[in-house]
Amino acid sequence: MNYSQKYTLVAFLKPIQISTEFKMSDWPLHITLADVFAIELTNTITQQLTDLFARQSQIKLSVGEDAILGTTKVALIKKNGELQILHNKIIDLLELNGAEFNSPEFTREGFLPHSTIQRSGRLNIGDGVEITSVSIVDMLPGGDWQQRKVLNNFNMR
Numbered sequence: 001m002n003y004s005q006k007y008t009l010v011a012f013l014k015p016i017q018i019s020t021e022f023k024m025s026d027w028p029l030h031i032t033l034a035d036v037f038a039i040e041l042t043n044t045i046t047q048q049l050t051d052l053f054a055r056q057s058q059i060k061l062s063v064g065e066d067a068i069l070g071t072t073k074v075a076l077i078k079k080n081g082e083l084q085i086l087h088n089k090i091i092d093l094l095e096l097n098g099a100e101f102n103s104p105e106f107t108r109e110g111f112l113p114h115s116t117i118q119r120s121g122r123l124n125i126g127d128g129v130e131i132t133s134v135s136i137v138d139m140l141p142g143g144d145w146q147q148r149k150v151l152n153n154f155n156m157r
Helices: 043-054 081-096
Strands: 006-012 021-023 030-038 059-069 072-077 114-116 128-131 133-138 147-155
Touching: 030 081, 030 128, 043 081, 043 133, 043 147, 059 081, 059 114
Parallel strands: none
Antiparallel strands: 006 030, 006 133, 021 147, 030 114, 059 072, 059 128, 072 114, 133 147
C-alpha cells in the first residue's frame, strides 16, 4: 500500500499542545520512539494508540554518550528493557495497521533511542529523563515537508 502522509511518534521533554506547529529545523527537545512511517491514520488507530499508552507506566531513562547519526548530532538514550518493550508494542500496533517505515532497520532490535541536539537545547550525558506522554507528529502538514504539526498527545499512567 502506498501512502503519501508521514508521521512519527516522539516523547517531548516538555509539554506541548495539540496543533502546535514548528519548522523541521526547530523541533522541541524530544526522544524518538517510532521513526518516520506512512499509514492511513484513522480514528481506530488513534484510539488503539490512546489505549496502548494509557496502559503504559511512565519510563525513567538516562542519557548516555553523544553520537552522530548520519550528519545529525544526537545524545543517545540508554536503552533499557521497559523502553524496548514499549517500542516493540508501538511497532507491532503500527505494522498491524499497515504502517510502512522509512528506515525499518531502526525498528525492533535496531531501535536506537536518541534525542537530537537542537539549537534550542540538548540533553547532556548523565541527565535523567522521564517519558510521561507520547505525541504523534504530522511530518507533512498541508503537504509542507518543511513544517511539523502535533496531532495528538497520549498520556501514560
